[in-house]
Amino acid sequence: MADLSSFPITQKWPAKNPDIIQLYSLPTPNGVKVSIALEELGLAYEAHRIEFGPEGVKSPEFVSLNPNGRIPAIIDPNGPDGKPIGLFESGAILVYLAEKTGKLIPADPAARYETLCWVMFQMSGVGPMFGQFGHFHKFAADKVANNPYPAERYRDESKRLLSILDARLKDRQFIMGDDYTIADITTFPWIRGADVFYGGREALDYAGFPAVMAWLERCLARPAVQKGLEIPAKA
CATH class of the missing domain: 3.40.30.10 (Glutaredoxin)
Incomplete structure (x- = not known):
């Protein structure tokens, strides 16, 4: 043991x-x-x-x-x-x-590094920007009621990142093509979370990013995803 x-x-x-x-x-x-x-x-x-x-x-x-x-x-x-x-x-x-x-990561060295680029794209961009968007959109909306700049700044940056992701996913099943990788796993929970936790679907114009929305549905349909989203469970 x-x-x-x-x-x-x-x-x-x-x-x-x-x-x-x-x-x-x-x-x-x-x-x-x-x-x-x-x-x-x-x-x-x-x-x-x-x-x-x-x-x-x-x-x-x-x-x-x-x-x-x-x-x-x-x-x-x-x-x-x-x-x-x-x-x-x-x-x-x-x-x-x-x-x-x-x-969940390509064996080919070039594809592996490309996967890591998209992991870092989420870690340095999507996560921080969506998190700040959610903070000002939902949790601190009353504090910036007379100053829309913070909410607008992070909303617009989040939409910019969504446009990059949408372009990447056009004609692709997953971020790296046909194979589902850690690049998908690190990213889609934030796309889901901006809607589920922050109520930001309309503010971020999700309907304007059809490739992202189709990809999100493919990810959420996976049995391992459906289970993992509930872990750790409440006591």
Whole structure:
């Protein structure tokens, strides 16, 4: 049995089975990336629901695994050289899981790097911009009622990113063509989330990006996605 005692997080959220991947997350656009990937890859894992706030993501135990205090994070008891490894940042975790299994990322080096470009496009663009859009569109709308600039800035930038994605997906099943990869897994939860969590479908003119909408439906129809979107479940 794997020894995870060197990870303080396991004291607050004990592993029932320390021999499988431990997932610390919430079903947010970032969090579900990893649960979806784990489901797609068929890897055994144990999900721990980490709430926002001082008893969850800001607790010393969680911060010991992710100093930034953000979900998701994982511990893989069978990391490089067979030793346990703790990882944070959803994009890094997706790359790790894809490389660990040899799935969801092309074997061809050029296609692999192109996939990573689109992963970084989400991490540096879609995620931050959609997150800021959602903040001002829904959660801080009252604070900017007399100054539309913040909401308009992030709305327009989000729409610009959607136009790039729409052009990429024209005549393509997935971001990399016929193959579903971590580039899709890292991106579509944010497209879904801007609607589901922020109510931004109309503000972002989703109807004006038909290739993105068709791709989103293809992604959401996958059984592993439907399961992963609900993990970790509420207690």
